[in-house]
Amino acid sequence: MxxxxxxxxxxxxxxxxxxxxxxxxxxxxxxxxxxxxxxxxxxxxxxxxxxxxxxxxxxxxxxxxxxxxxxxxxxxxxxxxxxxxxxxxxxxxxxxxxxxxxxxxxxxxxxxxxxxxxxxxxxxxxxxxxxxxxxxxxxxxxxEVIVDETLYPLISKDELRKKLNVQQYEVTQNGDTERAYENEYWDFFEKGIYVDITTGEPLFSSEDKYPSQCGWPSFVKAIVPEVVTYHEDFSYNMNRIEVRSRSGKAHLGHVFDDGPRERGGKRYCINSASIKFIPYEKMEELGYGYLKSLFE
Missing domain, CATH: 3.30.1060.10 (Peptide methionine sulphoxide reductase MsrA)
Incomplete structure (x- = not known):
């Protein structure tokens, strides 16, 4: 203990x-x-x-x-x-x-x-x-990291409209996709974590981010498996696996099997508009100190 x-x-x-x-x-x-x-x-x-x-x-x-x-x-x-x-x-x-x-x-x-x-x-x-x-x-x-879902409760649509900008709302709530290479985190690699823009639930770590050159932020895995959920997506005449946040049920992006083989082979292709970066130096102050062990 x-x-x-x-x-x-x-x-x-x-x-x-x-x-x-x-x-x-x-x-x-x-x-x-x-x-x-x-x-x-x-x-x-x-x-x-x-x-x-x-x-x-x-x-x-x-x-x-x-x-x-x-x-x-x-x-x-x-x-x-x-x-x-x-x-x-x-x-x-x-x-x-x-x-x-x-x-x-x-x-x-x-x-x-x-x-x-x-x-x-x-x-x-x-x-x-x-x-x-x-x-x-x-x-x-x-x-072992435990991300307690009750710390990051689901937010109502009305609250989200007040909290998010138009693009963030359309991406997270309506499954929209931002433009490749024209988003905040596609080539951003500072030390820290990425949280659900809607609830603050931690989703990804910079330790698991890599330069995939696909034009969107790419990760090999989530911080812990349970913080994301998976759903079949047949839109645009494609068969893809959609990734959503657990607590916020927000659309994040998709997961593909073309990631680095030596790191598990997955590529979590995530919209920058669906996540927020928390610098390592501010994790304690913002209530994410329990995740600093990810960087040890």
Whole structure:
């Protein structure tokens, strides 16, 4: 959890048990009923609870009852213990979303936090003290980018007419195409990210942009696969794959199979009018600091 951008601190402890001031031996040998728990403090301006929970679900088997990895026992049950009832709708929504990935029922318990006790010092930062210690979690998951769709809600047509210029509106809403070589980003290669002009959802990175010479901005992939959607397009007597933004449902361009083979072979041919460039130096200030790891 500490490796996730936006997390301030994470400490190990015990919670939701039957006794006070438990020690590790009480969980193992005396059936104290506590769950081994991580208390996470995070900056709500930098990461949302929903995003944090998505990282959590990346590293657990939510259908496994009272065990994770090689660890077995009620102290290893999976749970989300909230300190505010305002968080319940978010927790339930994420669990409902995760359930779609599994045929078995998710058994993560959701309860109010009932007394958190700090674990012994040797449990804190365990893997820093024991680099080869056992851990079933793939720590690299913390570096994987999660783009939370709820941060970039869909905008109404009326709002878009006020926000966008005529060309941006026609391209994103009516599938228009700007002229090749006469658009803002076709030969632009500064360091940063490109976001949906309608919602601000991050779509592409300059790390994945290349000079295709087709006259439009070209990328080999999206920042993460889920931020774009694909649709068959038979307009102009052609069979093409249209690319739209996930949250804004804005027309972006098309994807072709004539990109650099050594980089996957895709060419995302994107209209400049459908995207906005965010310089690397301003990503933190504008709320995209969690994506700076793309450039490491």
């Amino acid at each position: 500490e490796r996730i951008s936006g997390v301030i601190d994470a400490v190990s402890g015990y919670a939701n048990g039957n006794t006070e001031n438990p020690k590790y031996e009480d969980l193992i040998y005396r059936n104290s009923g506590h769950a081994e728990t991580v208390y996470v403090k995070y900056d709500k301006d930098k990461i949302k609870l929903s995003t944090l929970l998505k990282y959590y679900f990346k590293v657990i088997d939510p259908t496994s009852l009272n065990k994770q990895g090689n660890d077995r026992g009620t102290q290893y049950r999976t749970g989300i213990y909230y300190t505010s009832e305002d968080d319940i709708p978010t927790i339930n929504a994420i669990i409902e979303e995760e359930q779609k990935k599994y045929s078995k029922k998710i058994v993560v318990e959701v309860l109010p936090l009932d007394k958190f006790y700090l674990a012994e010092e040797y449990h804190q930062d365990y893997l820093k003290k024991n680099p080869n210690g056992y851990c079933h979690i793939n720590l690299s998951k913390a570096k």
